[in-house]
Amino acid sequence: MPDNVPFDQGAVVTDAIATPYHAITARGKLQLGETVAIVGCGGLGIHAVQLCRIAGASRIISVDVDDEILDRTKSVGATDIVNPKSGNTADKIKEITEGLGVDLALEFVGHQDTIALGVESLKAGGRLVICGLGPDDISLHPPNIFVRSEYEVIGSYAFERRDIAILLELISSGKLDISGSITARFNLEEANTALEHLRDKAGKPIRIVIVQE
Known part of the structure; x- marks a missing residue:
């Protein structure tokens, strides 16, 4: 571990930061300038916001039912925040993206409704990465929606060893600040x-x- 990275920050990298990093890069394959919706902004989601900003996402939309948590995401890079309690979230995401939807949706909850929201937030050809581990079975939209819109639904679990080294270097160089x-x-x-x-x-x-x- 780099000498200038505090040990406690290094400990946080595993899971809390490496898991969303793997979801964004290896599974979601986020490209420079793409738009992203992050559904569920707890310990994983808030770091996903930071990582998407570093990766060069043009729009980062954080979605959560807690306004305080949403405010936190704004402080680390979210360009837009949406609370599902205030109305139809998918419609708001479409409005933010000028009617298109997002290139990539990251789901960190694992519930039927939030996974469905991820699908509904996508633009044609968009990608949904599911990281949330929920206990219940889920059912998604009719198959024709996925076929005609060419959606991709991708699972993502944990991280790879090399992810840790990359993230520690980002912290060491000052590009990623996890002090908070x-x-x-x-x-x-x-x-x-x-x-x-x-x-x-x-x-x-x-x-x-x-x-x-």
Whole structure:
């Protein structure tokens, strides 16, 4: 690990940042200038916003039901925010993209409704990458929608070893700033308290780290 990358930030890279990185690059194949919708902006989604900005997306639309979380995404690179509670989300995304839809939708929830939203947000020939792990079966739109619009639906899981090295270099060079990603720190003796903090979502944590002083 580079000497100028703090150990706790290095720990956060695994999963929280490497998982969306893999989804964006290896699976979603985001290209410079493309438009993106990110559905679910918790610990993975908010880092997806940052990574899409670094990759050169022209429009980054973050979608979440929590206004505070949406505001966080604006601070790290989202060009537009949409709260599904305020109306038809797919229509708003189409409006933002001048009626076209997005090139790439990233889904980090794993629910029927959010996956369907990902499909509805796409432009013709668009790609939906599903990262969310939900417990329930899902059903999507009739097949003719995928055939005629040439949609791609892609699964993405975890990351590759090389992703870690790339991300650590981005942090080391200052291109990726994750200093705000650690929203709480606990000593090893406070591990149970840390788990309770995470369970209760106290302060809407992005990532919590346990350190040994």
